[in-house]
Amino acid sequence: MDERHDRDELRRQWRQLAPGWVREMREGRNAPRAGMLDGAMLEACGPVAGLQVLDSGCGEGRFARMLAAAGARRVLGLDACEAMIDAARQLACGPDEYRVADVEDLSFLPDASFDLAVSCLNQCDLPDFAANTRALFRVLRPGGRFVVANVHPMRSAVGAWQRDAGGAKQHVILDNYFDESQRRWKMLGVEITNFHRTLGTYLNAYLDAGFALCRLIEPTVTDEALKAYPENDDEQRVPNFIIFVLAKPEQGLGRRGARPAPCPSRRD
Numbered sequence: 351m352d353e354r355h356d357r358d359e360l361r362r363q364w365r366q367l368a369p370g371w372v373r374e375m376r377e378g379r380n381a382p383r384a385g386m387l388d389g390a391m392l393e394a395c396g397p398v399a400g401l402q403v404l405d406s407g408c409g410e411g412r413f414a415r416m417l418a419a420a421g422a423r424r425v426l427g428l429d430a431c432e433a434m435i436d437a438a439r440q441l442a443c444g445p446d447e448y449r450v451a452d453v454e455d456l457s458f459l460p461d462a463s464f465d466l467a468v469s470c471l472n473q474c475d476l477p478d479f480a481a482n483t484r485a486l487f488r489v490l491r492p493g494g495r496f497v498v499a500n501v502h503p504m505r506s507a508v509g510a511w512q513r514d515a516g517g518a519k520q521h522v523i524l525d526n527y528f529d530e531s532q533r534r535w536k537m538l539g540v541e542i543t544n545f546h547r548t549l550g551t552y553l554n555a556y557l558d559a560g561f562a563l564c565r566l567i568e569p570t571v572t573d574e575a576l577k578a579y580p581e582n583d584d585e586q587r588v589p590n591f592i593i594f595v596l597a598k599p600e601q602g603l604g605r606r607g608a609r610p611a612p613c614p615s616r617r618d
């Protein structure tokens with residue numbers, strides 16, 4: 351696949367991964383998510399009771415169900431992979447609904463129709479994450495928020511651990527950071543394509559779309575949290591994920607200079 355990013359090939363990869371992915375999400379331990387990222391994302395979203403929420407790249411619906419359980423009035427989950435959407439529909443719990451869609455093009459959704467948009471480890475899969483960002487900005491109401499979790503750019507550049515002769519982890523390799531291009535790697539035995547971008551590329555695209563940055567979170571684990579998921583001890587050493595909490599300004603189209611929306615209150 352060349353840099354024109356053959357979208358059919360990307361879709362094929364997710365179709366191939368979907369059965370294993372659904373099984374893993376539902377039966378696996380998912381330690382980095384369940385023991386770290388999920389809690390950080392829910393906290394970053396703030397109170398969701400009564401909100402209209404869009405889950406961009408929802409997969410088999412894991413996080414959408416958590417938002418529904420937290421009281422969201424409606425959660426619309428979108429994913430380009432039919433098998434993911436079929437699986438999500440099977441576990442729909444009421445306010446959550448699911449639709450097959452490419453999240454780079456949300457033209458089927460009206461302007462200003464959501465209070466909160468979330469994207470959980472999906473923008474790193476998109477050839478044009480900036481198009482997704484602009485589309486989400488449009489469908490959010492003024493004052494609405496966009497909470498996006500990505501693979502941390504320090505990890506998406508290379509990501510691998512350097513190990514000693516005995517296999518012990520020494521440090522994570524950071525290299526080719528400024529080479530923004532696709533990376534291919536194996537997940538559950540399936541070759542998958544991701545897109546590495548620098549921290550600046552992500553943040554500047556959010557600002558260019560009109561968002562204000564409320565918080566930037568690099569989740570890690572406490573010693574207390576490690577008791578439940580001891581295999582997450584790596585997460586105290588190097589960042590794995592990054593969460594941007596963004597707000598669409600209250601006034602006008604929200605270009606720079608407009609008043610930012612208040613940032614969500616943090617849960618204790």
Ligand SMILES: C[S@@+](CC[C@H](N)C(=O)[O-])C[C@H]1O[C@@H](n2cnc3c(N)ncnc32)[C@H](O)[C@@H]1O
Nearest residue numbers: 364407408409429430431452453470471472475
């Ligand atoms: C790493 S999974 C994350 C799924 C889910 N957000 C979660 O946290 O479990 C990435 C998802 O993005 C979806 N995806 C990839 N490209 C997409 C696109 N252009 N539009 C919509 N979904 C896409 C894949 O089908 C996959 O379900």
